[in-house]
Amino acid sequence: MDHNNMITKFDESKYLISMAPVEKVLEAGYYLNLNDQSNVLDLCCGYGEMLKLWGEAYGINGKGVDICDEFIKKGNERLEQSNLNHKIDLVCQDVKEFKTDEQYDVACLIGEVIFGDVSGTIQALDPFLKEGGKIVIGEPYYKQKDVPQALIEFEGDLLTLEGLYDTFKRSGYYVSYMAGCTDNEWERYISWSARRDLEWLRSHPKDKGFDNKEKWIDTWYKMYFNYRRPYEGWALFILEKI
Template structure:
């Protein structure tokens, strides 16, 4: 049970597996006014940076679930490094359908809403673990500019223009689902660069270390195409943010 190998290669040096910087993660935690002892569930937690740093900085208690064995192990090492291994737990498992044994004050899915078949399904999944009045965190792309064609949308690694909404429509959609948007922190082009461009050096170093690996052709093709694809499409058209929701 694992994610596709390409992600384990390209993001192996990432601590944050989305277009956020450490500063933005800190800002998000501060914006939520987290109290010590708050229970946080993070589905699709990646390498656990959000839970680990929030445990250190805000005193939360957390559980993270991720399908990548590599990222799950990195999360456990990060918890030990920051001295919070007694406060956060990481589970290598499929986050789809995961429900916490104890209700939490914050239930999050930061950039992995495919686990619930989209935003609405992921929100419904998260509510199963949430205390009444608790906060749901959803990380989701949106169109900074609506692509002029389906070809451009695919260049942004979407299947179609309809996959994402412009920001005002995304905000409105949360209301239609019965939630107040109570906070948001958005990525910017610099934080997108840190997420995407960091993959390129990782791929180059991996290729240098693994020239005879059967996967090398795939990684080489990715490295050869990604800088141009990203700067042509994603950087110009796609936004990303984390949205804090409370049921009405």
């Protein structure tokens, strides 16, 4: 057993704010035909770990944008440590205000609804693409049409997989790759988020928001146990035009 390789994988997963595991991110890069000439944009990039993985595996050039200064600082540190900072750049900015004249081979937005809905996400990413460019998005979905009202109140009116597919088609895109997450990946994400909240509680024992944060952790886990695990899924998609 290669323990060092496993520990490296755990470390990478810690910074990958996505329910797609490292293997699926790398597999998506393969089906995107990424190489050292590829130019990739990742909006709401978090730590920029997806770009980092693709940089290490395929040699891409990339730009990541996220509003969280903590994520960007740490992500750029990791890129420098991996000697990728000359090819991949992370910037702290509201993605809604991000403007560039540069065109990209791939534009990504994973697991965020900052542009309102799925069609809004596609419309936001499309202008950044070169002709023949591809979109990578990660989206939650309901596993069936009828789900408990408590889940709808927590997550909103998510689409089913068929609903996502129809939305992609109406936006002019076809699915060329998809990877659904497993329960293990759900739980990695759920516990990652909870650990951040626990760290906040330890650092702010006298904060007036302590009780609310503690209640939120309970809600976060119980929504997963009772509703999200049985009724909700998540998948990574590559979208492209004919």
